[in-house]
Amino acid sequence: MRIDSLHPETSARLAAVDLDTSLRAAALWLSKPAIGLVVVCHGSGEAAGVLSKSDLVRHLANSGPAEAPVSTLMSRSFVSCGPDDDLHSVWQTMTTQRLQNLPVLGAGAKPIGVLDIRDAMKALFQQEELQERLLANYIGGVGYQ
Template structure:
């Protein structure tokens, strides 16, 4: 199954903020239900980095000398997936790197959504259930449905 099949879920989780946004703007975006990661974009709409709730908490619990822009707090190396990637492969990447959320980014570096690991697991589980039903029908002689 491809990531693009999960587009209704991933697009609903997408939160984008400007490269020069304040920490307060990032906190407002991250406070929305279901949002665990925001994509920081340049003026052209291309992804420049990501900011998670953990990044924000680290900043707020550290020594507060100034209020930097999001550009100073974000992770610049973006681990992402494309709509054409396989859900199982992306899930493996997420578990190997202990990521809860992963941006879905197109070939032009534009964010399309955020994949939550629970959504990936649910999709994989449904796929396994379907394969099990097909196999059971085959073994019992029912045929394919």
């Protein structure tokens, strides 16, 4: 299963901001229930970094300024995936590196979505259920349906 099969979910979770966006504005994005990661972009649209809810909470808990630009706090080194990547492989990377969200980058490193680990797990679980049903039907003599 490829990442692009989850495009409706990943595109709905995309929150992209410019480098000079304030942390307060990023916090507004992150306050939305489905948004767990903000992708920070250069003016030309390619991803420059990411900002997570936990990054922002740690910053504010230490009395960091809310009006600072996201570029001061974003992670410049980040893991991403592409629409053609294998979902199971990406999920393994996410679990190994303890990532809740991962930017999905298209051509030119432009963000096209954010993969949430719960969406990945749900899709993989549904795929396994389908395989189990097909196998049970095959063994039961029903054939593939």
